[in-house]
Amino acid sequence: MASLVIAEHDNASLKDATHKTVTAAAQVSTPVHVLVAGENCAAVAEAAARIAGVEKVLLADAPSYARQLAEPMEALLLSITDKYDAILAPATTTGKNILPRVAARLDVGQISEILKVISPDTFERPIYAGNAIETLRAPEGKKVITIRITAFAAAGEGGRATIEQIVAASDAGHSKFAGEALSKSERPELTSAKVVISGGRGLGSAENFKLLDSIADKLHAAVGASRAAVDAGYVPNDYQVGQTGKAVAPDLYIAVGISGAIQHLAGMKDSRKIVAINKDEEAPIFQVADYGLVGDLFKIIPELDEELSKRGYK
């Protein structure tokens, strides 16, 4: 039959989590279709149509999809799923919110946050904070899957998919959007940045946490944090890297004043190179770090900033 990918977007731009999900979908079932549900999101549908390997884009443009709330999205998906044998979404907070509802209504289990498609019915996924990898085989029937976006390469551009408008499904209206407070940043997104610099409790305050900014600017890095730093209010929740935050896998991950609890490691140990800066040489973070710098971060961070400037990073 075909697979359906739920596009990740904010009505204005398409996120590359979608391109990555398309890669996974093509390994499960082809052709690949992409659903763009939102409000005034025609530009997003056009961008989706340019993803290589996508045959068709379904566009559901209606006020009820403006925020992709779970209940109307469930109704919309159920109105089209009979044409698909696989439904996939990135394991973002949007995908995780919607897809289990669809799975339950289709009476199938969901396969959460896969790392690899071994064959169209066999998948690898992390369990126990990534300390074990489960290989599981799904039964016959529809597959509902979320993917770990850092584990798949993004599908390229160059596609010329057709765009088909689809009608909104009716929804009971039991939920409504009431506001948001989004972090604004000019920096790359945590989950797609090539360099991530994260701070932990060792930073000591929201004020001190800003020490990382200048280095992030020079390296075009995203800024992340441990749970302890978020709980202490140094940075907002969307900075949290880890088992129950975001999973990242940049080329370079710099952990500053982070001890390296298993829950934190779960979210960053697939990074290509890891640097740890910590004053405690016994800190578990050093067990996964390629390069460790033992010392006071309040001395090392300014030094690092200065040395980067000297070497021409701006």
Next chain:
Amino acid sequence: MKVLVPVKRVIDYNVKVRVKADQSGVDLANVKMSMNPFDEIAVEEAVRLKEKGKATEVVIVSIGPQQASETIRTALAMGGDRGILVKTDQMVEPLAVAKILKAIVDAEQPGFVITGKQAIDDDANQVGQMLAALLGWPQGTFAHSLELADGSARITREIDGGLQTIEVKLPAVMTTDLRLNEPRYASLPNIMKAKKKPIEEKSPADLGVDITPRFKVLKISEPPKRNSGVKVSGVPELLDKLKADGVI
């Protein structure tokens, strides 16, 4: 209004699990088991609702082996009123957990269900959403804060871009995120009192739910190992190495 809180007995979050050599699973012999941390947050929230006079009764449910009754006791010591143990020694997939919970909701008629956002063993992040869908109820997942009004709930959610607030009609399902509250420790007198609180036992069959697994686990393996690297002498050496690796 009655509030239902499902709690799962999981390997303690401090334990580093070991994969069995034959790849049949992880070694659970003699490891410390505790309540899923997100479920502690769910229990705390429910108990606070009762303390504020917004909930009349807090019912705790767990699905699992006999020992899961200890997890229920812990929740009762935190302030839950009574427990239901759906006893099974089999593995129960999230969809089956959701179906069992639906059967309990049908019988108990709570106005609000609070689950954890994910269980830290299987990390599925499914049960709350599945339960809501099976019931035809709205949901507020990854809750950061909650305001309960008459007939509706205002839930602020932790999302990838920051925070989002939604309003859902009751009855509804909410799943907890880390910063919703800080769970209390049960006091000794409350632990003693909890011993007298009732726990009813049922089986999945009593509830008419087939829990036969749909998925086949082929193996549980170790993730790729990272070799611990080197300590560098200082910032210049660090930057030289990163440059040589081509990552800066």
